[in-house]
Amino acid sequence: xxxxxxxxxxxxxxxxxxGPDSDCPVGxxxxxxxxxxxxxxxxxxxxxxxSHGYRGxxxxxxxxxxxxxxxxxxxxxxxxxxxxxxxxxLPFGPRTFDSTGAAEFAYFEAVLEDAAQNHHIDxxxxxxxxxxxxxxxxWNLACARPGLFAGFIxxxxxFWLKPPDACAAPVASIVHIHGTQDxxxxxxxxxxxxxxxxxxxxxLSMYETFGGFGASAYYxxxxxxxxxxxxxGGETLQLCLFEGGHSFRTEFLGHGINELVEAGQL
Numbered sequence: 001x002x003x004x005x006x007x008x009x010x011x012x013x014x015x016x017x018x019g020p021d022s023d024c025p026v027g028x029x030x031x032x033x034x035x036x037x038x039x040x041x042x043x044x045x046x047x048x049x050x051s052h053g054y055r056g057x058x059x060x061x062x063x064x065x066x067x068x069x070x071x072x073x074x075x076x077x078x079x080x081x082x083x084x085x086x087x088x089x090l091p092f093g094p095r096t097f098d099s100t101g102a103a104e105f106a107y108f109e110a111v112l113e114d115a116a117q118n119h120h121i122d123x124x125x126x127x128x129x130x131x132x133x134x135x136x137x138x139w140n141l142a143c144a145r146p147g148l149f150a151g152f153i154x155x156x157x158x159f160w161l162k163p164p165d166a167c168a169a170p171v172a173s174i175v176h177i178h179g180t181q182d183x184x185x186x187x188x189x190x191x192x193x194x195x196x197x198x199x200x201x202x203x204l205s206m207y208e209t210f211g212g213f214g215a216s217a218y219y220x221x222x223x224x225x226x227x228x229x230x231x232x233g234g235e236t237l238q239l240c241l242f243e244g245g246h247s248f249r250t251e252f253l254g255h256g257i258n259e260l261v262e263a264g265q266l
Contacts, residue, residue, distance in 0.1 A: 020062045020078075024118075026110040032058040032080045033119055036072045044122040046266060047077040047115065048257070049108070049149070051130030051137040053157075055086040066250040074257065079115055081108065081130075081137075088137045092160035094193040101140050108141060112148055125266050127257060129153035131248050132185055135176075136160060139203060142174055143167035151265040153177065153256035156185050156246055159198040163206040171211040171231065173265045175238040175256040176200065177224075184246035204239055213237045224255060236263040 018024035020034040036045060048071055052061050061080035062068070071078050083089075089096045089103050108128075115121040128149045130138045135157020142152040143164055151173040158176075178187055178200060189197040207213070213229035220226070226240040238259060242252065260266055 020068075023058070024114065026107065026114050029084070029107055029110075030058065030082055031111050031115075032062050032082075033115060034062060034068055034072070034078045034080075035119065036075050036077060039120075042120065044120050045075060045077050046125035046127075046150075047079050047121045048127045048129055048253075049079045049081055049111065051081050051088065051128070051134030052083065052086075053130075053132035053134050056083075056134070057086060058082040064250075067253065070250050070254055074254070076127075076257075077115075077119070077121060079111065079121070079126075081111060083133075083137075088133055090136055090140055090160055091164075092162070092195050094195055097195060101144060104137065104140070105145050108145065108148065125150055127151050127153060127260060127266070129155060129253060129256065130157065131155045132157050132246065135185075139163075142172050143207075146170055146172040151175070151260035151263070153253060153260070155248065155253065155256075156182055158185075158189075158200050158203045161196050162198055163203045167207065167210050171233060171235050173235045173237070173260055173263050174207065175236070175240060175259050176204065177240045177242070177252050177256060179244040179247060180241050181244055182246045200239070204237065207237060211235060211237060221255065222251070224252065228259075230263075234264055236260070236265075 023030035050061050058080035089099050091099050091101050116123045126149050128138050128141050135154035138152050138154040139158050153175050155177045187200045189199045212231045217228045223242045224240045226238055229237045
């Protein structure tokens with residue numbers, strides 16, 4: 001009987017461990033994680049923390065096989081964050097206008113601490129990225145909690161209404177990716193209820209001044225046309241545009257990661 005009980009406990013253990021198909025609890029919230037294929041189980045690995053779009057979920061992020069393969073092939077873990085009821089509690093949002101974002105910042109701090117302690121994630125090599133509303137979350141993290149991450153890749157999302165007057169130090173590297181024909185989150189923003197989606201150039205201009213970024217250098221790589229600025233500390237501030245609407249392409253996320261690597265952030 002004892003042998004049978006021990007066997008059942010052993011068989012149950014993998015199902016109870018969190019991962020890409022099961023939730024990792026942090027407080028009253030969760031995240032999911034997928035380690036790189038072939039990981040040895042001991043070495044520390046870098047990670048991308050991904051924030052989903054409106055009405056998304058961590059489980060939905062894990063169903064993006066293309067993104068998971070790209071990150072795994074590059075040796076990165078994928079950490080899928082999850083908002084409350086598919087949304088993020090951000091300043092000036094349609095239902096969160098008076099928010100400070102504090103609840104979300106505390107959540108991401110808890111996720112990173114748990115991932116480092118329990119999943120061999122290297123805290124010095126973590127990128128924050130996300131699409132649409134998740135891109136808005138990334139901009140807020142870059143401004144309020146820059147020290148948590150090695151760099152930021154907001155994709156098709158920026159601040160609600162307007163950027164903050166100032167951001168917290170240290171200055172971070174940011175690669176913003178956006179479609180020129182995006183009508184869901186247009187580059188110039190649009191009204192939503194009693195608030196407004198922010199203008200991407202306003203966010204970039206604010207951060208350019210804050211971070212002491214210099215003159216622009218333009219380059220084209222595949223479908224992306226990019227404007228790059230750098231500062232004395234070696235950080236990069238980029239805007240990369242593609243001809244298209246509100247859509248995600250794995251290769252563009254890969255480009256953002258490569259730019260952070262080239263800037264020496266990882």
